[in-house]
Amino acid sequence: MTDTRTAPWGLLTLRVTLGVFFLLHAYLKFFVFTPAGTVGFFQSLGLPGLLAWAVMLGELAGGLALIAGLWTRPVALLLLIPVVGSIWTPHFAAGFWFSNEGGGWEFPLFWALALVVQALLGDGPYAWRASPSLRALRA
Template identity: 55%
Template sequence: MFDQRTTPYAALLMRLALGILFLAHFSLKFFAFTPAGTAKFFASLGLPGWLAYITMTVELLGAIALILGVYTRIVAIVLIPILLGAIFTVHGPAGFFFTNPNGGWEFPAFWIVGLLVLALTGDGKFALKPTTRQS
């Protein structure tokens, strides 16, 4: 059983938190590492450099969609492969704890859980394009 008075606000809080995290990670790649630097990093991992541009685009559009509440359930699922990629290429080999050099996989894994929770609960309050019926 869930409290229909507070659950929509919990979903809103989760949506905003995850959206801000994705926006922060996009900003790091775009402003600090630069798109070209991010592409070189992807290439150093054995990934195609162009995948960096797709990743940044998905992070930016996904962040905006989550913050605004546009197709929240779909966007949450679409963002999961970004984090799985981070786990399998960078953070997984570093071990479990995120305080390890190169960060462990605990934080991206927990982030995936948050996205799954959001995909299951829906948009929450103040969504621009709700994908679930609000009472």
């Protein structure tokens, strides 16, 4: 049975944490690796450089949307695309454990599952636009 007193706060925590993590990854790509470095890395994997820009902007916009609680379900599902993509390229070859050299796919898989959970459960409190599932919990 779901505890309706605390479940919304779990949703809020998950949503904001996911959003912050995406903002941190966008920051890393823009200010540490730099856009040119990120594009070069994508190209070294055989991916188009334009995809690097889509990922960087998607992480930035998606992170902000999750923190705000704006279109939480579709944003969580859209953010699955780069996360699942990172499992196959480049993390899959490094094995399961993320502590392996090159970072395995353990952490991206966990992140993908957290996004699926967020999409299934909805916004949580303090969302810009609360989903119908949240309104049902409040009733």
